[in-house]
Amino acid sequence: MNPDIPLIDIKLLRLLDALHSTGSVTRTAELLGQSQPTVSIGLGRLRTQLGDPLFVRTPQGMQPTPRTEALIGTVREVLDGLRRLSESQARFEPAAAQREFRIFMTDASHITLLPRLFTHVCALAPQVRLEAATIHPGMAAALQSGEADLALGLIPGLEAGFYQQALFDQDWVCLAHPTHPRIRPRRFTLKDYVRESHVGIVSGTGQQLLEATVKERGVERNVVLKLPGFLGLPAIVSTTDLVATLPRHIGETLARVAGLQVLPCPVPIPGFTVKQHWHARYHHDPANVWLRSVCADLFMDRSARATQRT
16 A cells, blocks of 8 residues: 555545536535535545546536546445445345354253254254254364354353353252152252262263362262263163252253152252353354354343353
């Protein structure tokens, strides 16, 4: 870019175009919503910058000089290009979209959130596909690069460069067989909790919070069976006397499926917030905005906190 060439204000280019079309300072002022003195001042600036009278007053009105005639085509190309640029904001039309969204989810979210999300997306965007990806250490890079679109769950590792939005809060419950011989509904005490044998989940940030809390409080759990995820948990609890401790959302979902009883957890385990996370690069991407809005509409507790950037 040559610093010796003066930049022409876009408003002055519009003035030049309008004056060429109308041949009248008065009508140009009306067309642009300006006063006649303002138009005259603008024309004076253009004459100075371009080194030419540009228009000459005649009985037939303001007539363009040869320099103006040579420039007007280029001026209109510039103005037309700017109009197209302003009108070409990307849009996402879910009904016609053909793409795949990749979402990092916790094991629990596969059971509690994904069915509702998939059903809703199918209804609004029948050609859109979803992939539920397992949370792993490389997901931050995948979200930054666009290989993935969103992450759902308790994911404290997504920090610098990410936005987050709270969806709903979680506390903790226990699950047991509905006819457990030693557990009485609504009277499940810490003594009962310590006495019973447990089935535990070995993965997930929520389970790490559980393990840290029982250890800190000196609660001795007799965990006789460990599972990598929630998939086999309903069958285990419904056919044994084992007790499971897990977040309320997944706990109540599994209880409904397997006919289990839900008990208040007698250990005061800190609650947590399930959030959706996305990278700042895609904060204004129309497709990402749409997907986030769908998740918020489906899952957000309306008292939850607003969008935050970490």
